[in-house]
Amino acid sequence: xxxxxxxxxxxxxxxxxxxxxxxxxxxxxxxxxxxxxxxxxxxxxxxxxxxxxxxxxxxxxxxxxxxxxxxxxxxxxxxxxxxxxxxxxxxxxxxxxxxxxxxxxxxxxxxxxxxxxxxxxxxxxxxxxxxxxxxxxxxxxxxxxxxxxxxxxxxxxxxxxxxxxxxxxxxxxxxxxxxxxxxxxxxxxxxxxxxxxxxxxxxxxxxxxxxxxxxxxxxxxxxxxxxxxxxxxxxxxxxxxxxxxxxxxxxxxxxxxxxxxxxxxxxxxxxxxxxxxxxxxxxxxxxxxxxxxxxxxxxxxxxxxxxxxxxxxxxxxxxxxxxxxxxxxxxxxxxxxxxxxxxxxxxxxxxxxxxxxxxxxxxxxxxxxxxxxxxxxxxxxxxxxxxxxxxxxxxxxxxxxxxxxxxxxxxxxxxxxxxxxxxxxxxxxxxxxxxxxxxxxxxxxxxxxxxxxxxxxxxxxxxxxxxxxxxxxxxxxxxxxxxxxxxxxxxxxxxxxxxxxxxxxxxxxxxxxxxxxxxxxxxxxxxxxxxxxxxxxxxxxxxxxxxxxxxxxxxxxxxxxxxxxxxxxxxxxxxxxxxxxxxxxxxxxxxxxxxxxxxxxxxxxxxxxxxxxxxxxxxxxxxxxxxxxxxxxxx
Amino acid sequence: xxxxxxxxxxxxxxxxxxxxxxxxxxxxxxxxxxxxxxxxxxxxxxxxxxxxxxxxxxxxxxxxxxxxxxxxxxxxxxxxxxxxxxxxxxxxxxxxxxxxxxxxxxxxxxxxxxxxxxxxxxxxxxxxxxxxxxxxxxxxxxxxxxxxxxxxxxxxxxxxxxxxxxxxxxxxxxxxxxxxxxxxxxxxxxxxxxxxxxxxxxxxxxxxxxxxxxxxxxxxxxxxxxxxxxxxxxxxxxxxxxxxxxxxxxxxxxxxxxxxxxxxxxxxxxxxxxxxxxxxxxxxxxxxxxxxxxxxxxxxxxxxxxxxxxxxxxxxxxxxxxxxxxxxxxxxxxxxxxxxxxxxxxxxxxxxxxxxxx
Numbered sequence: 001x002x003x004x005x006x007x008x009x010x011x012x013x014x015x016x017x018x019x020x021x022x023x024x025x026x027x028x029x030x031x032x033x034x035x036x037x038x039x040x041x042x043x044x045x046x047x048x049x050x051x052x053x054x055x056x057x058x059x060x061x062x063x064x065x066x067x068x069x070x071x072x073x074x075x076x077x078x079x080x081x082x083x084x085x086x087x088x089x090x091x092x093x094x095x096x097x098x099x100x101x102x103x104x105x106x107x108x109x110x111x112x113x114x115x116x117x118x119x120x121x122x123x124x125x126x127x128x129x130x131x132x133x134x135x136x137x138x139x140x141x142x143x144x145x146x147x148x149x150x151x152x153x154x155x156x157x158x159x160x161x162x163x164x165x166x167x168x169x170x171x172x173x174x175x176x177x178x179x180x181x182x183x184x185x186x187x188x189x190x191x192x193x194x195x196x197x198x199x200x201x202x203x204x205x206x207x208x209x210x211x212x213x214x215x216x217x218x219x220x221x222x223x224x225x226x227x228x229x230x231x232x233x234x235x236x237x238x239x240x241x242x243x244x245x246x247x248x249x250x251x252x253x254x255x256x257x258x259x260x261x262x263x264x265x266x267x268x269x270x271x272x273x274x275x276x277x278x279x280x281x282x283x284x285x286x287x288x289x290x291x292x293x294x295x296x297x298x299x300x301x302x303x304x305x306x307x308x309x310x311x312x313x314x315x316x317x318x319x320x321x322x323x324x325x326x327x328x329x330x331x332x333x334x335x336x337x338x339x340x341x342x343x344x345x346x347x348x349x350x351x352x353x354x355x356x357x358x359x360x361x362x363x364x365x366x367x368x369x370x371x372x373x374x375x376x377x378x379x380x381x382x383x384x385x386x387x388x389x390x391x392x393x394x395x396x397x398x399x400x401x402x403x404x405x406x407x408x409x410x411x412x413x414x415x416x417x418x419x420x421x422x423x424x425x426x427x428x429x430x431x432x433x434x435x436x437x438x439x440x441x442x443x444x445x446x447x448x449x450x451x452x453x454x455x456x457x458x459x460x461x462x463x464x465x466x467x468x469x470x471x472x473x474x475x476x477x478x479x480x481x482x483x484x485x486x487x488x489x490x491x492x493x494x495x496x497x498x499x500x501x502x503x504x505x506x507x508x509x510x511x512x513x514x515x516x517x518x519x520x521x522x523x524x525x526x527x528x529x530x531x532x533x534x535x536x537x538x539x540x541x542x543x544x545x546x547x548x549x550x551x552x553x554x555x556x557x558x559x560x561x562x563x564x565x566x567x568x569x570x571x572x573x574x575x576x577x578x579x580x581x582x583x584x585x586x587x588x589x590x591x592x593x594x595x596x597x598x599x600x601x602x603x604x605x606x607x608x609x610x611x612x613x614x615x616x617x618x619x620x621x622x623x624x625x626x627x628x629x630x631x632x633x634x635x
Numbered sequence: 636x637x638x639x640x641x642x643x644x645x646x647x648x649x650x651x652x653x654x655x656x657x658x659x660x661x662x663x664x665x666x667x668x669x670x671x672x673x674x675x676x677x678x679x680x681x682x683x684x685x686x687x688x689x690x691x692x693x694x695x696x697x698x699x700x701x702x703x704x705x706x707x708x709x710x711x712x713x714x715x716x717x718x719x720x721x722x723x724x725x726x727x728x729x730x731x732x733x734x735x736x737x738x739x740x741x742x743x744x745x746x747x748x749x750x751x752x753x754x755x756x757x758x759x760x761x762x763x764x765x766x767x768x769x770x771x772x773x774x775x776x777x778x779x780x781x782x783x784x785x786x787x788x789x790x791x792x793x794x795x796x797x798x799x800x801x802x803x804x805x806x807x808x809x810x811x812x813x814x815x816x817x818x819x820x821x822x823x824x825x826x827x828x829x830x831x832x833x834x835x836x837x838x839x840x841x842x843x844x845x846x847x848x849x850x851x852x853x854x855x856x857x858x859x860x861x862x863x864x865x866x867x868x869x870x871x872x873x874x875x876x877x878x879x880x881x882x883x884x885x886x887x888x889x890x891x892x893x894x895x896x897x898x899x900x901x902x903x904x905x906x907x908x909x910x911x912x913x914x915x916x917x918x919x920x921x922x923x924x925x926x927x928x929x930x931x932x933x934x935x936x937x938x939x940x941x942x943x944x945x946x947x948x949x950x951x952x953x954x955x956x957x958x959x960x961x962x963x964x965x966x967x968x969x970x971x972x973x974x975x976x977x978x979x980x981x982x983x984x985x986x987x988x989x990x991x992x993x
């Protein structure tokens with residue numbers, strides 16, 4: 001196709017067609033095709049290595065810059081640039097004409113001195129190669145910034161061919177537009193910097209610059225329409241092939257995979273759904289397993305029966321227990337994460353006072369992160385109490401912690417943990433009444449964004465010191481420690497007055513919110529799958545395996561509903577991010593709304609099917625009131 | 636035409652309904668509250684259809700001239716004028732005017748169709764993402780009906796072709812009719828039977844689908860031909876008969892109501908509602924039950940059954956005079972009883988509620 005378009009000769013269409021057809025069969029073209037398929041293979045390998053199901057969202061500009069200069073990303077860009085150059089070389093060779101060789105004989109000059117024709121640099125060819133490299137590099141940058149490595153799962157299931165066919169026209173249009181954009185940028189860059197590679201190549205390969213022809217890095221040189229057209233065409237071709245590779249990879253990777261619920265053979269035990277959910281598989285497998293759970297709960301009565309079945313012998317509902325436990329633990333993790341976020345936001349609001357008293361950290365709810373596998377009835381009773389008494393003495397709460405446990409939120413870095421003090425919860429004075437002095441000892445984990453970044457980047461030496469200090473002397477509050485804290489505050493307030501520093505370090509609120517919900521797709525599926533299974537169990541569950549877990553399910557869902565409602569009252573959360581028109585799938589930006597809607601739908605599904613029978617289920621009184629609201633459709 | 640009520644929609648779980656009027660406002664009437672919120676938006680023009688979201692308290696999808704508006708109403712609020720900020724706009728280039736909407740019974744997806752667009756859009760409302768399902772041939776989609784079990788969707792086109800999609804892998808079957816376009820259709824509660832009518836013919840056709848077992852992916856499973864189940868051509872009995880304008884099937888599958896248009900050239904012919912008693916299992920049965928006629932000069936425009944009437948079926952009729960009447964049918968349903976929220980309290984005979992107080 002490329003050969004056709006490049007030989008475009010609008011005035012002599014017949015000659016164009018015959019020339020192109022002739023060209024197709026030359027060995028040159030065949031060799032180029034082989035080379036280009038190798039390029040595609042390399043690109044596909046890169047797609048494979050770099051994909052992610054959870055988008056990584058940089059929360060501040062510094063994080064974005066950090067992402068760009070990360071060595072892995074640099075390698076990605078370099079390889080793409082080289083691939084781009086290769087493709088451009090193939091294209092130039094295939095096109096014949098003036099682009100074919102790097103070195104061409106110079107136009108014979110008038111003077112009789114130069115009898116031998118010298119080799120001159122074919123600047124058009126060079127321009128071509130460099131534009132290919134530039135396009136490759138820009139593609140890589142776009143890939144990074146637009147999170148193209150994120151695999152969005154489709155909202156409806158379709159056969160692969162239909163999905164591919166549907167996306168193809170959009171893809172072609174987008175490649176054309178982007179190529180135009182890239183070539184334009186490249187022309188500007190070449191205008192300013194074009195002489196560098198020109199001079200370098202001509203000196204290394206001992207070619208002369210042809211003085212007869214116009215040099216290309218001038219305005220008149222760059223306005224060559226045919227050159228522009230060919231460069232654009234090459235860019236379009238390159239982008240189309242790379243985007244098709246990316247699209248095919250996305251379609252194949254997000255295809256639903258059928259996981260058996262009940263293993264029929266002993267070798268398959270590792271592949272069956274409950275096992276996969278409870279072990280810790282790589283994220284893509286977990287996502288596919290949850291997607292399969294969602295589909296089986298809606299569409300497959302046979303597999304639902306397998307889920308509700310009892311084991312032989314023993315009569316234990318292993319399948320249901322494993323699946324429901326995993327879903328509930330996912331949901332309660334999310335609940336905890338949101339609570340800590342809210343605590344942080346609330347604490348930030350109150351920390352704007354001039355006095356530098358450090359509030360009690362909101363670690364207590366997070367400190368209940370013990371990975372015990374008991375059912376969530378105890379946990380859910382702790383969690384709402386924790387959220388209510390956020391900044392007041394936490395001493396009276398029963399705690400089940402492991403020392404050194406951390407909230408594990410996305411914003412903390414290990415350096416920070418070390419510095420802020422690994423809470424030695426078993427220390428003798430922890431449960432006692434807190435004096436203000438001791439309260440200061442547990443600084444809040446969530447200061448404003450600048451504080452975190454500051455501390456992370458400027459005080460690398462301190463973590464080691466303070467960690468050692470905190471670890472060793474757990475009894476006396478360290479005077480040096482507090483002095484260090486004061487110094488940090490001073491530096492922080494000094495630097496925060498420098499606008500440039502704040503520009504890089506300030507957290508973009510929308511991005512931080514998106515980062516909290518970046519893996520919400522898992523939770524959406526868990527909610528959907530669980531609620532469909534519970535709804536189906538009203539008629540299909542023969543042994544009553546679901547009924548025993550119904551209180552926990554309802555508790556978890558209602559707690560999550562409360563927390564999500566409160567979270568959405570925070571600023572920026574309920575506003576929709578601006579939609580950029582274009583064919584990019586930016587569904588990761590609105591995952592939080594999908595989560596809220598699917599949570600409500602899940603609760604309504606359970607209440608609609610069970611109706612008044614839900615009043616017989618044991619839930620706490622606040623939850624009972626909430627359930628009554630759902631039953632009356634007042635939520 | 637000539638009616639002040641444009642569209643009517645019952646809430647699927649409570650006694651609440653929304654009425655769209657000629658002036659492009661929507662009123663929501665609730666049997667439990669005296670406030671009648673009135674919804675207005677600058678994009679809400681030429682409302683053609685409305686649908687409440689299932690498994691939700693009050694989200695209403697409205698098909699407008701250029702977009703689909705989603706109103707997120709607060710079920711407990713007493714305000715009579717919800718602000719335009721509660722409305723979410725879903726638009727897609729080339730998809731206008733939107734004339735038909737259908738929610739998936741599981742509440743997650745919304746289908747919207749326009750006769751000017753050959754693609755049917757599947758919306759994921761909360762993320763505002765849509766997937767266009769394009770099929771050439773037929774020219775647009777005029778009528779959508781999703782089967783109550785969530786497995787199939789009827790999509791009628793302006794030409795003599797309609798499609799039945801299956802909702803798991805979204806493949807479709809293509810059904811040509813002989814004479815004209817498919818005017819209206821209704822699904823049985825278990826999704827195994829589709830009754831439809833064709834413009835220009837006064838018969839009701841039935842199409843059976845094989846029992847959905849979840850294992851057949853990508854097959855709609857329809858029979859090869861549709862069979863005629865009811866011939867409603869004009870009879871001498873009070874000269875009632877003719878083409879069918881719209882059809883609704885009660886959610887228990889026991890009553891079918893159709894609006895029969897009299898012949899336009901015959902003088903004095905009035906549109907009439909015919910009610911049939913139906914049964915889907917073990918064998919399909921369709922027996923005439925009675926006729927409903929309004930006051931002199933009042934033509935029935937829109938009919939709808941209440942989605943969860945406990946004592947039988949409740950048919951709501953919007954007449955061309957602007958009145959809405961609710962007609963109950965009391966019978967013991969053979970449907971499996973399932974727990975439902977508060978029942979509707981109605982009087983013994985029809986309940987006339989004037990739409991306009993002025």
